[in-house]
Amino acid sequence: MDMEVVNQNKCKYCDDASGLGELEGLCCSECKQLVHLKCLRRGAVPGGFVGDIFFQFACQDCSLVGTETFIRDKMPWLQTILLALYHMQARSPGLARKGYFHWKIHIAAFIDKNWDILFRKDFKRKKKWTGTVSGTLSHYSPQFFKSGTAIFNEQGWWTLTYPTLSPNIIVQLNAELMAEKQKIKETKATPDDLQLLKTIILSKSYITEDIVKTTLAYMEPNSVPEVNNVVNNSLEPDNTPPEINNIKPAKPVVKKKKLPLLPTIDSLGRPKKIIEKDKVLSISKTNGFISKAKHSCKKLNGHNLKNNHIKDDKVDLDQSPVPKPIVKLPKFLDPLYYYNTSLKDVNRCRGLNMKVRLLGGNRNKPILSPYSFLYLKPYIKRSTAINTTWLQLMDELQVKANLNNPNWKLPPRGPIDFVYVQPEHIPAINSLCNQFFWTGIDVSDTLQYPDFSCVVLYRKLIIGFAFLIPDVKINESYLSFIFTRPGWRNSGIAKFMLYHLIQTSIGKDITLHVSQSNPALFLYQKFGFKVEYVVLDFYNRYMRDDTRESKHAYFCRLER
Incomplete structure (x- = not known):
């Protein structure tokens, strides 16, 4: 697609002139007209990646099926890594370390998670494809990728050299750079990549003056740009370039003597000296x-x-x-430091009044998942419409106790919160599991993958929980526990927890074991679980001999 021709056209849907950033659009392969990404009838391109226009696109009018069609272009590794970094800087800046992403933890993990969206079906995945990611980053450095080794004194951290330029523009700049280098090599001269790239950028009419100034500033050898907000700012049409003169080179990293992570805690929960x-x-x-x-x-x-x-x-x-x-001193953290549970948070109840201690409260900060390295929201869902038998009983008791008080009014109920599992939930969940399932259960391992969990709270009382173990097989996850307290059942709590866990494992089969006498089987069947076979005496080593439930289990599967 010729970028200079496309920018002279207008969007077929909104009749507006095209620009850069979010306004960069797709060109219909039939009518050759431009369509903005924001104007697509389906809302976004497949995958929803920022700056992703690498498709063979047919608009709604030209498509044979009457809807917009997208066929993925052949994606070289340079193009794929550019798109991954550009999208993460725009949508997940909190994962970055001063704007830099780790090639394996962030970039390779993003590509692996979205492999089917980024590549065609005929593209074969090699066993050592992650090494190609690292090699591509090094090969195109410093032209298009900048290393963070000098900043962190640690290898493996990368960012875009020009975060204000979209992946499509950088791909075209690379093609022109290769052509210019070939011409210079024919004259037996040594090409200077950075100088050639600077000349090419200055010659492009579709790159605005503000972006040119910002881009050329990133070519300075001692510049250390803060790229956390560069992509987001560049998407706004009236945005002014950052102050380049205020950027200071990073200080060298000095290794300090390691100190113990946790101070000694006395019997009252106070840290000792x-x-x-x-x-x-x-x-x-x-x-x-x-x-x-x-x-x-x-x-x-x-x-x-x-x-x-x-x-x-x-x-x-x-x-x-x-x-x-x-x-x-470095900040002291508890063993579960990746959940933002610092020493201050562990002892945060010391300054709270008695009402807050009894009624409780939830965190309002995102949780960094050690499994996906994504920030999880504090709440999955908060509902005030769920009505349970227990809440009705409590209301009736309060009304009965205050019949002689004409000025008394029934206080409002608290919301029922669906949240991800957190360290403070583990003791109570273990207690419920040992009481209602069997002894010896410890769900601490679920903290390693909180994305696949759901804990239901009423104020500070845990009334339900559900856990999914991801990747027990190549294309299979396992539902280990789902539970709701007696008195809170038949109100849709378990149904929402199961729905949430199914949505977290899209594209993978979900399996589970359920006792033959457990009525939860009907709930699983509503969601499409089918019984594959019966496992005799499955719960024989778990349940007590005097239990009334059947020790035989159905093995159920939800095929995706």
């Missing part, structure tokens, strides 16, 4: 023996860990202290 003793030995040259010097102690106040500094005094034979530079 941490005392670290260093024995300093001095050698006396005149006497030829080793004399022990005094111990130097470092004391930290556990209540103000964040703002304290360490002063280390080295003791010599003359007892004259030699001060060392002040070193700032």
